[in-house]
Amino acid sequence: MSAPNKSYDPVEVEALKPEEVERMRDEAIAAIAAAGDLDALREVKTAHTGDRSPLALANREIGALPPQAKAEAGKRVGQARGAVNQALKKRQEELEAERDARVLVEEAVDVTLPYDRRPAGARHPMTTFADRIADVFVALGYQVVEGPEVEAEWFNFDALNFPPDHPAREMQDTFFVRRDGQAKDEESGVVLRTHTSPSQIRSMIDREPPVYVICPGRVYRTDELDATHTPVFTQVELLAVDEGLTMADLKGTLDHMVQALFGEGMTTRLRPNFFPFTEPSAEMDMVCYVCRGESVGNPDRPCRTCSSEGWIELGGCGMVNPRVLRACGVDTDKYSGFAFGFGIERMLMFRHNIEDMRDIVEGDVRFTLPFGMEI
Known part of the structure; x- marks a missing residue:
């Protein structure tokens, strides 16, 4: 991580440009929406919210900005990461609800079926x-x-x-x-x-x-x-x-x-x-x-x-x-x-x-x- 540089122009930091932050946010939200099950969602979570995710790497670049530019860049990246976490939470709730509903159907027990097809045993x-x-x-x-x-x-x-x-x-x-x-x-x-x-x-x-x-x-x-x-x-x-x-x-x-x-x-x-x-x-x-x-x-x-x-x-x-x-x-x-x-x-x-x-x-x-x- 580079030291603060007051003469450095933040516009030239590619990862912190507004359009670039929006792109990373939109890609993460789209990947979250495309996750078909909880296993896939865990992989998406690691890719877009983990330590090596694009938004996490962009957040690290904020430290290299001059003081007057840090607040705006931090707010921009923070809002993007918050939107990604909110979409992740919502999608996880949806997938868990789908899983529970599927389990109720697939593992349902018909209590009206005969219970005595296999006779009970008895000691001699x-x-x-x-x-x-x-x-x-x-x-x-x-x-x-x-x-x-x-x-x-x-x-x-x-x-x-x-x-x-x-x-x-x-x-x-x-x-x-x-x-x-x-x-x-x-x-x-x-x-x-x-x-x-x-x-x-x-x-x-x-x-x-x-x-x-x-x-x-x-x-x-x-x-x-x-x-x-x-x-x-x-x-x-x-x-x-x-x-x-x-x-x-x-x-x-x-x-x-x-x-x-x-x-x-x-x-x-x-x-x-x-x-x-x-x-x-x-x-x-x-x-x-x-x-x-x-x-x-x-x-x-x-x-x-x-x-x-x-x-x-x-x-x-x-x-x-x-x-x-x-x-x-x-x-x-x-x-x-x-x-x-x-x-x-x-x-x-x-x-x-x-x-x-x-x-x-x-x-x-x-x-x-x-x-x-x-x-």
């Missing part, structure tokens, strides 16, 4: 019910544990006090996994677990008492698929090992479970039975959640759910056999425990009056959808 009731059972016991301080479905025979039978000649250890009841070089399947020592009790054994081995765990999972037995049986089903078992546990603690836990799952007023009863892994053992029944026992001896009010017996069998339970505790390294002089287990499919059938277990396992979406996301 088995999954939801298993989670609900787990929540009941997690709230009591139990831990949810899992174990392998292909299990060593020791965990599945021996540690649970099954004698070598027990019928459950035969191929007609259990799936054996053959190893390479084995002549017979039952010689492999590996089975598809027939219950989730091996997870209880692993829990007692891995943890120091007290132990409070719940073990849900798939189990396998050589049953034919029919209305009440399936070779693959879901079981949940509970184990508690602590000082001073008795059958009273077991009964209270069972009552709490059925009330949490089936409603207030539900109770359980225990009928003597035998299981190798519990002593004493019992079959666990709950009062019929439909008739609440009022159908017993009442021919005027029969109940299909419990066959008018007033009770529904759920599964087996009892105090953990001391032999099982000792097999897991638990001091039986100090600790005792209780356990129970039942099939979740059976509980689900009771809860929702499902008559055929095949409906649960065949994967027909028409069965799952009525349950939605919660049951």
Whole structure:
């Protein structure tokens, strides 16, 4: 930039001539008007209002003018730049309005169109019910544990006090996994677990008492698929090992479970039975959640759910056999425990009056959808 020169004639400064300033102004306004979108307008803005634009360069020449000429030249250039900025602002508003109107048309949503062309999904009731059972016991301080479905025979039978000649250890009841070089399947020592009790054994081995765990999972037995049986089903078992546990603690836990799952007023009863892994053992029944026992001896009010017996069998339970505790390294002089287990499919059938277990396992979406996301 040159220094002020009082003898310099401003008329000879080409960029500051009135007609030249008007030309630069008109070119800028015409370019702004021709901008077809906001991107093009940004390029025009840089070209005609930026530091290297013609009017900006002309404004720099004002400093070289004599004092008496600066005011007029500055006013002339300032008015031109103001007109350009005003045209730029107006054109930007116009283009933004056009863009917003176009977006409203191009991205409009027709709210009258059908919304359900893609059906809503639903969780399988088995999954939801298993989670609900787990929540009941997690709230009591139990831990949810899992174990392998292909299990060593020791965990599945021996540690649970099954004698070598027990019928459950035969191929007609259990799936054996053959190893390479084995002549017979039952010689492999590996089975598809027939219950989730091996997870209880692993829990007692891995943890120091007290132990409070719940073990849900798939189990396998050589049953034919029919209305009440399936070779693959879901079981949940509970184990508690602590000082001073008795059958009273077991009964209270069972009552709490059925009330949490089936409603207030539900109770359980225990009928003597035998299981190798519990002593004493019992079959666990709950009062019929439909008739609440009022159908017993009442021919005027029969109940299909419990066959008018007033009770529904759920599964087996009892105090953990001391032999099982000792097999897991638990001091039986100090600790005792209780356990129970039942099939979740059976509980689900009771809860929702499902008559055929095949409906649960065949994967027909028409069965799952009525349950939605919660049951």
